[in-house]
Amino acid sequence: MTDSCGRTIDCNTVYTIDNVGPVIDLCPADATVECYSDLVARITADSLALSTGGVTTACGVSYVVTRSALPAFDNCPNNYTITWTITDSCGRTIDCNTVYTISNVGPVIDVCPADATVECYSDLVARITADSLALSAGGVTAACGVSYVVTRSALPAFDNCPNIYTITWTVTDSCGRLINCNTVYTIDNAGPVIDLCPANATVECYSDLVARITADSLALSAGGVTAACGVSYVVTRSALPAFDNCPNVYTITWTVTDSCGRTIDCNTVYTIDNVGPVIDVCPADVTVECYSDLVARITADSLALSAGGVTAACGVSYVVTRSALPAFDNCPNNYTITWTITDSCGRTIDCNTVYTIDNVGPVIDLCPADATVECYSDLLARITADSLTLSAGGVTTACGVNYVVTRSALPAFDNCPNNYTITWTVTDSCGRTIDCNTVYTIDNVGPVIDLCPADATVECYSDLVARITADSLALSSGGVTTACGVSYVVTRSALPAL
Numbered sequence: 409m410t411d412s413c414g415r416t417i418d419c420n421t422v423y424t425i426d427n428v429g430p431v432i433d434l435c436p437a438d439a440t441v442e443c444y445s446d447l448v449a450r451i452t453a454d455s456l457a458l459s460t461g462g463v464t465t466a467c468g469v470s471y472v473v474t475r476s477a478l479p480a481f482d483n484c485p486n487n488y489t490i491t492w493t494i495t496d497s498c499g500r501t502i503d504c505n506t507v508y509t510i511s512n513v514g515p516v517i518d519v520c521p522a523d524a525t526v527e528c529y530s531d532l533v534a535r536i537t538a539d540s541l542a543l544s545a546g547g548v549t550a551a552c553g554v555s556y557v558v559t560r561s562a563l564p565a566f567d568n569c570p571n572i573y574t575i576t577w578t579v580t581d582s583c584g585r586l587i588n589c590n591t592v593y594t595i596d597n598a599g600p601v602i603d604l605c606p607a608n609a610t611v612e613c614y615s616d617l618v619a620r621i622t623a624d625s626l627a628l629s630a631g632g633v634t635a636a637c638g639v640s641y642v643v644t645r646s647a648l649p650a651f652d653n654c655p656n657v658y659t660i661t662w663t664v665t666d667s668c669g670r671t672i673d674c675n676t677v678y679t680i681d682n683v684g685p686v687i688d689v690c691p692a693d694v695t696v697e698c699y700s701d702l703v704a705r706i707t708a709d710s711l712a713l714s715a716g717g718v719t720a721a722c723g724v725s726y727v728v729t730r731s732a733l734p735a736f737d738n739c740p741n742n743y744t745i746t747w748t749i750t751d752s753c754g755r756t757i758d759c760n761t762v763y764t765i766d767n768v769g770p771v772i773d774l775c776p777a778d779a780t781v782e783c784y785s786d787l788l789a790r791i792t793a794d795s796l797t798l799s800a801g802g803v804t805t806a807c808g809v810n811y812v813v814t815r816s817a818l819p820a821f822d823n824c825p826n827n828y829t830i831t832w833t834v835t836d837s838c839g840r841t842i843d844c845n846t847v848y849t850i851d852n853v854g855p856v857i858d859l860c861p862a863d864a865t866v867e868c869y870s871d872l873v874a875r876i877t878a879d880s881l882a883l884s885s886g887g888v889t890t891a892c893g894v895s896y897v898v899t900r901s902a903l904p905a906l
Contacts, residue, residue, distance in 0.1 A: 427466030429500030434462055435492060440509040443552035444483045447508050451478065451490055454506065463494050471496040483552035484583030485511050512551035514585030519547055520577060525594040528637035529568045532593055536563065536575055539591065548579050556581040568637035569668030570596050597636035599670030604632055605662065610679040613722035614653045617678055621648065621660060624676065633664050641666040653722035654753030655681050682721035684755030689717055690747065695764040698807035699738045702763050706733065706745060709761065718749050726751040738807035739838030740766050767806035769840030774802055775832060780849040783892035784823045787848050791818065791830055794846065803834050811836040823892035825851045852891035859887055869906050876903065 410416045436454035441447050459473040476491040488508045495501045521539035526532050544558040561576040573593045580586040606624035611617050629643040646661040658678045665671045691709035696702050714728045731746040743763045750756045776794035781787050799813040816831040828848045835841045861879030866872050884898040 427469075429466075429498065430469070430471045430494040430496045430502050431464045432458070432462060432492070432494055432502055432504050433464055435504030436462075436490075436506040438507040438509070440511050442510065442512045444481055444510065445552075447488070447510055448478065451475070451508065454490075455492075458492060458494075465496050469496045469498055483510065483512070483554045484581075485509075512554075514551075514583070515554070515556050515579045515581045515587050516549045517543070517547060517577070517579055517587055517589050518549055520589035521547075521575075521591040523592040523594075525596050527595070527597045529566055529595065530637075532573070532595055533563065535593065536560070539575075540577075543577060543579075550581055554581045554583060568595065568597070568639045569666075570594075597639075599636075599668070600639070600641050600664045600666045600672050601634045602628070602632060602662070602664055602672055602674050603634055605674035606632075606660075606676045608677040608679075610681050612680070612682045614651055614680065615722075617658070617680055618648065620678065621645070625662075628662060628664075635666055639666045639668060653680065653682070653724045654751075655679075682724075684721075684753070685724070685726050685749045685751045685757050686719045687713070687717065687747070687749055687757055687759050688719055690759035691717075691745075691761040693762040693764075695766050697765070697767045699736055699765065700807070702743070702765055703733065706730070706763065710747075713747060713749075720751055724751045724753060738765065738767070738809045739836075740764075767809075769806075769838070770809070770811050770834045770836045770842050771804045772798070772802060772832070772834055772842055772844050773804055775844030776802075776830075776846040778847040778849075780851050782850065782852045784821055784850060785892075787828070787850055788818065790848065791815070794830075795832075798832060798834075805836050809836045809838060823850065823852065823894050825849070852894075855888050855890045855894070855896045857883070857888055861887075873903060876900065 409418075436458060439450050439454075441450055455473060455475060463471055463473070465471055471494050474493045474495065476489075479486070479488045486509070488510075490506045490508060491503055492506065493501055493503050521543060524535050526535055540558060540560060548556055548558070550556050556579050559578045559580065561574075561578075564571070564573045571594075573595075575591050575593060576588055577591065578586050578588050606628060609620050611620055625643060625645060633641055633643070635641050641664050644663045644665065646659075646663075649656070649658045656679075658680075660676050660678060661673055662676065663671055663673050691713060694705055696705055710728055710730060718726055718728070720726050726749050729748045729750065731744075731748075734741070734743045741764070743765075745761050745763060746758055747761065748756055748758050776798060779790050779794075781790055795813060795815060803811055803813070805811055811834050814833045814835065816829075819826070819828045826849070828850075830846050830848060831843055832846065833841055833843050861883060864875050864879075866875050880898055880900055888896055888898070890896050
């Protein structure tokens with residue numbers, strides 16, 4: 409209050425305006441849409457509807473409608489909550505929430521790449537690449553234009569061998585949803601083909617056989633095989649025959665095996681053909697003196713023939729054999745030795761050598777000397793001694809040929825003087841003989857009367873006869889000496905008449 413004096417006084421009264429803040433009559437309803445663009449459109453429409461009449465305010469207080477921020481652009485299914493805020497001019501607020509859902513289907517593969525059969529791995533890769541491009545470029549339907557990528561299972565490892573591979577195609581959209589389909593790719597091609605099997609061949613030696621087989625193997629490996637798609641292959645063969653230079657026929661089986669395990673075979677016949685042993689020079693005929701010389705010469709000829717007198721194809725080994733040695737005999741004779749060359753292939757060739765043993769018969773070095781002896785017993789003893797001497801060393805024979813000494817027959821027993829010729833014959837074991845003669849003489853004295861009966865005088869004729877008879881007996885029994893015990897008889901002249 410102010411009086412006229414200009415003086416004032418105050419008092420206060422408080423007046424209050426009191427009313428409720430804004431009320432949301434109806435919060436926008438939850439909604440499900442397909443795409444982000446539909447979400448934006450619906451939120452925009454709900455915002456307009458709420459701003460134009462979905463709020464009650466006391467006293468007509470003005471207000472504004474705001475909302476939480478829009479989600480980032482994303483067509484993937486999701487739930488978004490939009491918070492609506494009503495703020496009146498008094499600064500009072502009220503909120504409500506609306507849940508917006510984006511819901512749509514994942515990608516759809518319109519047509520899965522068709523199954524296919526190709527020849528080579530390179531064709532497989534090209535076909536899979538083309539199918540991948542086609543599927544990526546337009547073979548998929550995606551809701552709301554959701555982006556997607558096409559992936560596939562890994563390519564199989566490089567391999568041109570026939571096989572079946574399943575490729576799984578996976579379409580994954582930007583929402584992480586995926587769909588699969590499978591395509592079966594088949595690699596199919598023919599196995600190796602031998603363009604030309606190594607030709608049959610005839611060679612001389614085993615070394616030639618090995619060289620030819622080696623060359624044929626290299627040629628076949630280097631370019632004699634056609635393989636689909638450049639599939640690698642190896643050429644193998646049946647085992648080499650055992651070392652043998654003998655004529656024979658061998659079949660080598662060539663096997664081409666590609667890296668796929670497919671095989672093809674062909675056969676080549678290899679023949680070893682060569683001549684048997686040849687005797688360059690057969691041991692020459694020869695004459696020797698003794699059997700030991702014969703054996704030595706045959707041994708030397710055998711060694712010479714074994715060491716280098718034979719030509720054998722391909723160095724084929726051989727052995728030299730001969731017919732049996734003759735039985736031991738130093739007697740002159742002819743022997744034919746047949747030499748046989750047998751190579752390790754069993755082929756033989758023969759030649760003959762004539763060996764002659766030629767030597768002289770026995771020679772009596774000294775014929776027993778003529779001799780004179782007294783008695784027949786001395787004759788026998790001397791002949792016996794001469795025989796032993798001649799047998800023991802009085803004869804020379806070639807090669808130590810055995811011999812026997814024989815003689816003509818002994819004379820009949822007789823101590824009487826006489827001449828006897830003994831013929832000595834030396835006969836060697838070859839039947840050759842030589843003779844010589846020795847004259848043996850028995851020479852001795854006649855009988856000697858040691859003491860003639862003494863003269864005697866007797867009385868009667870009968871005494872005479874008796875004395876003469878006694879003297880005769882005495883003389884006959886011991887009164888005579890004879891050489892060599894030659895027997896004797898004592899006779900007397902006639903008795904006188906009575």
